[in-house]
Amino acid sequence: MRGSPRLKNSDHIPALLKRVSHQRIRKDTFCLSKEPLRFRKLNYTIPGRTKTTLDEADDFIAARLASFGYAVGREGCLVQAFRRDLKKNIHHQYSTPHAHDPWHVAWNLSARKVGSTVPEETILLISHKDSMSWIDSPGANDNAIGTAVNLELARVLARYRSRRSFWFLFCNEEHWPWTSVTAARNARLRGEKIIALFNLDGPGVRKPEDREADRMTCFSVYYAPEAERLADLMAEVNRDYALGLVTARHKTDRVNNDDGSFIKEGYRVAVHNIGSMPYADPNYHLEGDVPELCDFASAAATARATLAAAVRLDSE
Numbered sequence: 001m002r003g004s005p006r007l008k009n010s011d012h013i014p015a016l017l018k019r020v021s022h023q024r025i026r027k028d029t030f031c032l033s034k035e036p037l038r039f040r041k042l043n044y045t046i047p048g049r050t051k052t053t054l055d056e057a058d059d060f061i062a063a064r065l066a067s068f069g070y071a072v073g074r075e076g077c078l079v080q081a082f083r084r085d086l087k088k089n090i091h092h093q094y095s096t097p098h099a100h101d102p103w104h105v106a107w108n109l110s111a112r113k114v115g116s117t118v119p120e121e122t123i124l125l126i127s128h129k130d131s132m133s134w135i136d137s138p139g140a141n142d143n144a145i146g147t148a149v150n151l152e153l154a155r156v157l158a159r160y161r162s163r164r165s166f167w168f169l170f171c172n173e174e175h176w177p178w179t180s181v182t183a184a185r186n187a188r189l190r191g192e193k194i195i196a197l198f199n200l201d202g203p204g205v206r207k208p209e210d211r212e213a214d215r216m217t218c219f220s221v222y223y224a225p226e227a228e229r230l231a232d233l234m235a236e237v238n239r240d241y242a243l244g245l246v247t248a249r250h251k252t253d254r255v256n257n258d259d260g261s262f263i264k265e266g267y268r269v270a271v272h273n274i275g276s277m278p279y280a281d282p283n284y285h286l287e288g289d290v291p292e293l294c295d296f297a298s299a300a301a302t303a304r305a306t307l308a309a310a311v312r313l314d315s316e
């Protein structure tokens with residue numbers, strides 16, 4: 001554990017934090033979940049268009065990354081849409097596809113910046129970009145907003161001279177199998193040294209009592225003991241830079257989500273930053289998960305805390 005606070009005049013973090021824009025996160029979330037995109041799934045194409053809505057979302061994300069100066073990497077994975085099972089709880093009405101259901105190519109999109117002095121060590125920021133394949137949900141909180149946060153961090157860090165390498169990964173977790181599984185396996189096969197991983201999935205969603213009390217919240221969910229210090233670091237930077245969040249760490253005994261795909265490949269220093277735990281969105285996995293209901297201020301504060309934590313790790 002490190003002592004705190006340890007802010008110095010040479011600290012680059014405050015200037016980076018100032019560049020994080022709540023308005024950009026809002027704008028990108030609306031673009032991805034309302035207009036022009038609405039859905040991001042491989043089994044839905046807007047009538048009169050040629051590409052699926054997920055392929056259109058990929059074009060949007062890739063164009064944004066290219067505009068920040070990144071070369072965009074693509075990794076193709078075969079996936080199927082989940083089936084809908086009306087017998088299940090309304091928030092979990094998906095079931096495994098059948099073997100004869102159509103297969104589609106889903107892409108992992110990557111932007112990377114190479115570190116200046118320790119390029120072999122990587123800090124990974126990951127978010128799933130697809131919406132629910134079994135239902136027509138805009139998936140604004142899950143996870144257009146996490147995608148928008150990840151894009152914003154890629155933008156803010158584009159010209160920052162980091163010591164280590166940064167990898168911004170946009171994957172798919174609402175189709176089957178999750179494409180983070182392929183990304184994680186290939187990272188291990190390449191021998192990639194990922195020193196820390198932040199999953200941005202559902203940032204900003206607050207419990208009703210926190211919303212009413214105007215408390216912005218971020219839970220850092222971790223599985224492995226090695227990741228505890230990452231969760232602590234989120235709390236530490238929130239305090240040091242007065243980011244205004246109520247942070248909490250949450251130890252889970254279940255390897256899950258896109259960070260879980262990496263944990264299974266041995267990348268255990270991983271946290272999932274989420275607005276509430278248990279997840280408090282009443283529209284979770286439903287048609288009502290629309291951007292008008294997103295908490296952009298809380299998501300932007302989580303973006304700042306994630307940025308500060310990642311840059312502090314980088315400068316260690």
Ligand SMILES: [Zn+2]
Pocket residue numbers: 128142143173201202
């Ligand atoms: Zn999600």
